Amino acid sequence: MSKKISLFDQVGGLPTLDRVHKRFYDKMYAHPWLGKFFEGHDQQAIELRQTQFMGVKMGGAMRYPGMALELAHRRMYITLEQLELRQSILRESLEEEHVPEPLIKRWLKIDAAFWGHIKNDSLEEFQQVDLKYERPLIVPNPDA
Template sequence: MSEATSFFEQVGGHATFDRLVRRFYEGIAADPVLKPMYPEDDMEGAIWRLTAFLEQYWGGPGTYSEQRGHPRLRMRHTPFHVNPDARDRWLGHMRVAVDELQLPPLHEAALWDYLERAAHAMVNTFEETP
């Protein structure tokens, strides 16, 4: 049996990232500020995009870039009103999802560190939610 080399493999591969993202979107579905930012008629597409992006980032398959090109996260989030409240709500839902994975502490810390930095980088306004 070969040793897992990437973070993606070490945490359980696709099944883990799929669980993470699906749990995250359960929270989004009930959030009055964030839900309008996601396509009601394409939630499975949103789930696929985030799952594929995270898998690729953490050493899994490069499917995201193959199908969508460079991630360009800030550019892709420009149309949305991402203020500190939206960021904090996003992080709150992601925190629940990460906690439910029950990853080993070092893996959990690495994943959370990235998610927190990414969320802060997406803030594009300090105006209140319209």
């Protein structure tokens, strides 16, 4: 019986995830709007967590020892517009790393499956979240 090859192996395994996420977070950290969320956060640590998280979801033999996404992002006011912008930056990074288009589509579909854990539908709803001692982080669009 033939074994189905995981998406993780199809894209080239850990070296590909490492390269994509390095490129992706270089762009995110440099971004005039989304970059503000990452100020004071170690880029290499976030790259590693993203690789572990996606590695597991893509069927790799990996472990994700990080926080639940809802908890990791709950102090950030993240909207659908920002998630779409983030995904266009992720797509650009995947294309620049020559990941084939059908695999890009599968990668982005997995990514989008977790938006529900992170997305805020309105500022009113966000302001009702009990953040305990954490400071809320709302970043207005510098171009708006």
